[in-house]
Amino acid sequence: MGALEEAHLAAAVAAACACEEEDDDLELLAGEGEAAAAAAADDAIEPAVRALLVGLGEDELREGLRRTPKRVAKAFRDGTRGYKQKVKDIVQGALFPEVGVDKKTGSAGGTGGQVVVRDIEIFSYCELCLLPFSIECHVGYVPSGGRVVGLSKLSRVADVFAKRLQNPQRLANEICGALHSSIQPAGVAVALQCWHIPLPENLECKSLQGWIRTSHSSRSGVFEGENSTFWSDFMALLKLRSIDMEMDNHSVSISWCPLRSLEVPLLNGHCKKSAANGIISPKSVPTPSNMVSAVSSMLLSLGEDIQRKELLGTPQRYVQWMMRFRACNLDVKLNGFTLNNFSVYERPGGDKADHEAIRSELHLPFCAQCEHHLLPFYGVVHIGYFDNGSGEGIDRSHFQSLVHFYGCKLQVQERMTRQIAEAVYSVSHSGAMVVVEANHICMISRGIEKIRSSTATIAVLGQFLTDPSAKACFLQNVLDTPGLAI
Structure with a gap:
């Protein structure tokens, strides 16, 4: 068994164990x-x-x-656990007396002073297509009656309504209405920045910028009205975090669900x-x-x-x-070569490779469907290979078709990386190296909610295995070439 096969098997076993352990842990907690x-x-x-x-x-x-x-x-x-949760159970007992200032001298504390919690990162499920969408939620309120609410309760109330089938505007309205009725403040402001994954063929893996982005807001009480100073202050406090809702207002005309x-x-x-x-x-x-x-x-x-x-x-x-991710058994042709099944794990001689012969195609976007959770994962593929002696590289469109073929099906990232590397090696015959960088919706829309996480996998075949300098040369090329980062 080759090194790549062993690494792949180990990764598969580890992933399987992790899934089993996660399932067991969830059952014990319930x-x-x-x-x-x-x-x-x-x-x-x-x-x-x-x-x-x-x-x-x-x-x-x-x-x-x-x-x-x-x-x-x-x-x-x-x-969708939010259907079984009630806001009053969260807010009850979380209101605390806080002395403010005389209303004649200003607003602060529990008397008219605005409180804003920014950058609450949550996920919800789009009711139009059942795909998860990403949300950055910003909540502000003006206390009344000399009472303030525990800050964590604002994010927990937002999460209650996010954990239901939603659309962005209704989500903003429900968060705002629930906080106003449960806290009874002078007013509530809610601003949402939402990202919906586009169709695979329209995906540009540039952080979340390739996603369909819209902004939505809802307000009550003293935040209402075009000339509300409280709303102006709310917007100003968001801008301190480089959040400009006014600049995003044009997005409301965009079709939310592709x-x-x-x-x-x-x-x-x-x-x-x-x-x-x-x-x-x-x-x-x-x-x-x-x-x-x-x-x-x-x-x-x-x-x-x-x-x-x-x-x-x-x-x-x-x-x-x-x-879009149904099983497909069609043959793939890459630059006129039909992919074959000869062993790609044979190590060539240990001679130093000619780095001038290293060719690469970088930042090839893809969108696949995780077969473990039926949720999308998306990112970019970097391909390096040795010229097979013809002196001509393979056209980028062929590589993009190859990535699409292996990506547009139920997949796991480890397997997809290996399959692309084997396909490229079957044409190059000298060496192939593939790096896949991806964000997994199943890592951020489920209970673990590791929102900033990303996954990188690598497959190395042929001369890249025996020549560390060739491997380093390709990786440096990836680093030095500007492109779409995930």
Whole structure:
């Protein structure tokens, strides 16, 4: 077994153990009543997920997918836990007396002084397509009655409503209304900056800047009115953190969910074809009715009303997203060479490689679907290879097609990195090196919520294995070449 195979096997075992441990830990933390309710929800969601996997042409019993229905059910249950939470249970007992100043001399403390909590990072699920979206929430309020609220409660109340199927404006309104009624302040201001993942072909992996970005706000009491000094102060305090909501106001005209704008759901589970510049969108193809029914049953198990107007068409849109990652067994051709199966783990001689022969294609964007949680992961691929002697490099479009082929399916990043490296090596025959950098939605939209985390994987074959200087040369090239960073 080659070094890359051993490393891949070790990573797979470690990942499997981590998943098992995480599942066990969550079950131990859950109370008996909560576990019973969760099991009932899982009974409906898990069969639905299995139906989706079969509809995608996958083998639900293969090792990587065997526990996927359970993991997806837990992710959805955690992502919608807000339906079972009440704001009054959070705020109750968290109001404290705080002496202010005479209103004639100014505003401070518990008497008219504004309090703002900025950069509350949360995730919610888009009710139009069931994909998670990222939120930076900023909450301000003006105390009244000489009482202030514990600061952590502001973020916890925001999280209650984020952990429901949402759209950004309703989320802002619900946070604002709940805080105003529970705290009874002089006023509440809520500002949201939201990012929705775009369609894979439109993804530009430049932090979250490639995502569809919109800004939304809601206000009550003293924050209302065009000439409110409290609102002006709120905006000014956000700008101290380089948050300019006024500059983002144009974003409200942008279609929030990209899947909503590309098709019109019908009652029979099919969609009208919508053309853009005369080209029929791939989203507009009919969706399998059994998969649509499976998603509808998932929504029902979460306690949602599938006849709610905002959810009409949601099952179809979610299935259309999933169908982008269906299993595909087509042959791939790279620059005229059909990929073959000869061993890519044979180490060539130890002679120093000619660094002039090293070619690279960097910052190739991709979007894939994690097969463990059925959530997207996206990022960039860097490919290095040795010229096979022809003196001509492989066109970038071929590499982009290769990345798309291995990315646009249910995947794990470790496997995708290896597959791309093997494909490139089968053409180069001398050496191939692949680095994949990605952000995983499953790392940030589930219970662990590691929002700033990113994952890098590397595969090294051929001369890159035997010549450390060649490897260093390629990595330095990645570092020195400006591009889209994740």
